[in-house]
Amino acid sequence: MIRMRELHKSFTVRVKAGRFRREKRTVAAVDGVSLTIGRGEMVGYIGPNGAGKSTTLKMLTGVLTPSSGEVSVCGLTPVPQRTRLALRIGVVFGQRSQLWWDLPLRESFALLRHIYRVPAGDHAARLRRCRELLDLDEFLDTPVRQLSLGQRMRGELTAALLHGPEVLFLDEPTIGLDVVSKQAVRSFLAELGATGDVTLVLTTHDLADIERLCERLVVIDHGRVVHDGSIEALHTRYGSRRSLVADLEKPLPDGFELPGASLTAVTANGHRVTFTLDSATAGAAVAGLVAAVPVRDLSLVEPDIEDVVARLYAER
Template identity: 60%
Template sequence: MIEVADLRREFTVASQAGRFRRTYRKVVAVDAVSFEIAAGESVGYVGPNGAGKSTTIKMLTGILVPSSGRVRVCGLDPARQRRELAARIGVVFGQRSQLWWDLPLAESFDLLREIYRVPRTEHAARLAECVELLDLAPFLATPVRQLSLGQRMRGEVTAALLHSPELLVLDEPTIGLDLESKERLREFLAELNVRRGTTLLLTTHDLDDIARLCRRLMVIDHGTVLADGPLDELRDEVSPERVLVVDLERPVADLDGLPGVVSARAEAGGLRHHLAFRRELTTAAKLIAEVAGRADVHDIAVVEPAIDDVVRRLYGRRRG
């Protein structure tokens, strides 16, 4: 679906060097980035502000022309074949709108049907599906300028999907949304990826979006890719420890000496124990059995490293 090889983008930045003179310097926003994304994948593309995420997205969608390197999306050159590419992808920018500000939401959808030349029956079926899953019916007749941010973002996603794109690119799609709107949008996008096989490429600062939607994570910083792989593997690589939280029926002073446990901590007077273990040394099931052999267990939970910690450690690995 996406092929990127040695992609680079430079910008010329002017600065004042005197009262009547300017100097110019080159700034590299994306530097030798290479990756491939297969059809049907859901990929998170994350990094700090200024890392090169949005610049990459703009080159993938044909908004910017690369300084050098090769990029193909749906088998097309985005910069040279923008019209053909637009018919095959959908793009949602969290801080930009493709809807008509003063028109009712439904009329924006009608205009987009004409722009993309979507047959009426196909458009109606697709719209009905989005209206049901995203609960758009109560505000279809409302002008876009009167919609809440959550309502508008649901409209933006619908607008990007009405021509049945093979690839959906989302740049900060949940920015500013309340918790309910975020969860509704995440559920819809997950369903879209699983049921229809739509490829998702997601850039966001909300790492809960990544954890909920993406099986693969790419981390970019200073224009280069720091890490790329399945989220679970990256988590194991930088945060190999898991924590088994055990609530006991009766207090136990400690649970030292358990096989595979690298550290243990008790709280609530010995009723709750936090047991950090490594997967290569033991499994959660074996550890639970060991604990149950020593004490009566009331409840258990396995805590995975937070995705925020995983990304933070990947950044730290570069600085190190």
């Protein structure tokens, strides 16, 4: 569905080069990105501020012309075939709106049906599904300017899907949302992705979105891809390890060692311990701990993806 081959985008900026002089400098926003994304994939595309994420999305949607390289979306070249491409993709930018500010949400959806020339039956069926999954009914007749941010974002997602796009680009879709609204948006996108009908590309700084929705993670930094694979592969690459947290009936014996695990924290007067699993499996670690001391409760803590990505950025 999406192909990028040695994709570059550079901008010319003027920088101060003396007291009264400025000189031109070329800045590479995207520097040789090559990716292939298949039908139905859900891909997280992340990076620090200024890494080139939004620039990439703008080239994929036909807003910006690449400086060099090749790009195709749905078999189309985005800029010269932008009008045809618009009928086959959906776009949600967290800071931009495609809804009419003074119109009720229902009328915005009706206008979009005519803009995209969607048959009435198809439009009604898609709108019905979005109304059910995103709980739109209570504010369908409310002007967009009176909607809360969470309500408007649910409306934006619906607007992007009413014409039946094959690819959905999401740029910070949960930015500024409260916990309840985030959960509603994530659940909707997860169900949408489970059907395999829509290819989804998600850029966000909220890594919980990535963990919840995406099996594949692409990390870009200074315009270049520095990781392309699963979240598990990223953890493996940077040595992330799970932790075993146990509440004990009594403190551990002096000098206690758990094979394949390291004791990293002791709190609550020795009654709570944390082990980092180096080579031991969770089952073996639990069995070894229970055999040594009575355990009141325990939990297995997965490594935090935010810590891993922060270390990746710092290393770069």
